[in-house]
Amino acid sequence: MTGEPVLAGVAEEVRRVAVLGAGSWGTAFAKVLADAGRDVVLWARRAEVADTVRQRHANPDYLPGVRLPENLTATADAAVAVRGAQAVVLAVPSQTLRDNLAAWRNLLPASATLVSLAKGVELGTLKRMSEVVSEVAEVDQNRVAVVSGPNLAKEIAREQPTATVIACADHERAVALQHACSTGYFRPYTNTDVVGCELGGACKNVIALACGMAAGLGFGDNTMATLITRGLAEMARLGTALGADPMTFAGLAGMGDLVATCASPLSRNRSFGERLGRGESMHQAQQAAHGQVAEGVKSCTSIRELGRRHGVDMPITDGVHQVCHEGLSPQDVTARLLGRKPKAEWS
Numbered sequence: 001m002t003g004e005p006v007l008a009g010v011a012e013e014v015r016r017v018a019v020l021g022a023g024s025w026g027t028a029f030a031k032v033l034a035d036a037g038r039d040v041v042l043w044a045r046r047a048e049v050a051d052t053v054r055q056r057h058a059n060p061d062y063l064p065g066v067r068l069p070e071n072l073t074a075t076a077d078a079a080v081a082v083r084g085a086q087a088v089v090l091a092v093p094s095q096t097l098r099d100n101l102a103a104w105r106n107l108l109p110a111s112a113t114l115v116s117l118a119k120g121v122e123l124g125t126l127k128r129m130s131e132v133v134s135e136v137a138e139v140d141q142n143r144v145a146v147v148s149g150p151n152l153a154k155e156i157a158r159e160q161p162t163a164t165v166i167a168c169a170d171h172e173r174a175v176a177l178q179h180a181c182s183t184g185y186f187r188p189y190t191n192t193d194v195v196g197c198e199l200g201g202a203c204k205n206v207i208a209l210a211c212g213m214a215a216g217l218g219f220g221d222n223t224m225a226t227l228i229t230r231g232l233a234e235m236a237r238l239g240t241a242l243g244a245d246p247m248t249f250a251g252l253a254g255m256g257d258l259v260a261t262c263a264s265p266l267s268r269n270r271s272f273g274e275r276l277g278r279g280e281s282m283h284q285a286q287q288a289a290h291g292q293v294a295e296g297v298k299s300c301t302s303i304r305e306l307g308r309r310h311g312v313d314m315p316i317t318d319g320v321h322q323v324c325h326e327g328l329s330p331q332d333v334t335a336r337l338l339g340r341k342p343k344a345e346w347s
């Protein structure tokens, strides 16, 4: 037994993969795929990033000190990247996915699986990323997969063991992708609950902002555990209202990612929140992120609105929104959260 997933032979084997977006996760996931034996082409917005990946097998701006495999090449031309790919991985920030994909739509190979790595909910439309992909690329939901789990890019790039979930309505496609990215340090599971996996990934960023704020205020592990547990409760409530399987939130894309992100100093969302908790302004926290995306800052608005539309109480998400967009301080929000009407734990 090698533990290698067995392909049922229904879905096309994934031999060549395009990864569009050469930030932290796009580059680290491209490395995983290459280490799993796929031919991988990474698309970078900036030609100099593509040149460095191709010539020096490195992407020092995002993954300093990491050597990238020889079978991972790069280009700044999306048409070159996607040519002949059985899977096209979309690794750009959530709020930019629609525009980026619109520019790539006519280049996509006819039957390729489209895979979203992004963890967010679109502002305005309140759509999950797989919905945006299916709409913009005009493909059936069965052709769209998402990857979500405790996957801090910098740890994975150093080949530290982790697991993830590949969610796709078409189980055979999920299995083909699972096969394509299984390595000695990266273990993907499959799931057909795309809604739950995507909401888990998006909501945990908001809860990680809250945990960061708590850390910045000097609070300890009881506060973290409370935010993580009650954060899980509110994301599971939202997911269930939107048709997700509640069990998904007990899994890698729910609890798993929530714990990793809320606890890790590597998380951009947690770090952003920590700066706000220490009294820095939104502008200062944004400057400190050096252009890297902390998705929860924008997605707290769309997730809060999703909760409202579906009658779901999301007090921590509301609190994060109040700090990020309504001018309240983390201290004010702490007092508000603790001052709410007493209630039963499961209500």
Ligand SMILES: NC(=O)C1=CN([C@@H]2O[C@H](COP(=O)(O)OP(=O)(O)OC[C@H]3O[C@@H](n4cnc5c(N)ncnc54)[C@H](O)[C@@H]3O)[C@@H](O)[C@H]2O)C=CC1
Pocket: 021, 022, 023, 024, 025, 026, 027, 044, 045, 046, 062, 091, 092, 093, 094, 096, 100, 117, 118, 119, 120, 151, 152, 153, 154, 291, 292, 293, 295
């Ligand atoms: N970094 C991580 O550890 C993980 C990130 N994710 C998710 O993956 C998605 C991508 O994240 P990262 O690669 O970490 O982001 P990043 O901020 O490190 O890189 C974003 C990449 O998208 C490109 N891009 C294309 N169009 C853009 C535009 N209009 N504006 C800004 N950037 C644009 C940038 O050039 C850059 O290469 C996010 O949704 C994030 O939540 C998911 C799991 C782990």
Ligand SMILES: O=C(CO)COP(=O)(O)O
Pocket: 119, 149, 150, 151, 152, 153, 205, 208, 257, 260, 261, 266, 267, 268, 269, 270, 293, 294, 295
């Ligand atoms: O999604 C992540 C880990 O699974 C990365 O989180 P950050 O975007 O907060 O760094």
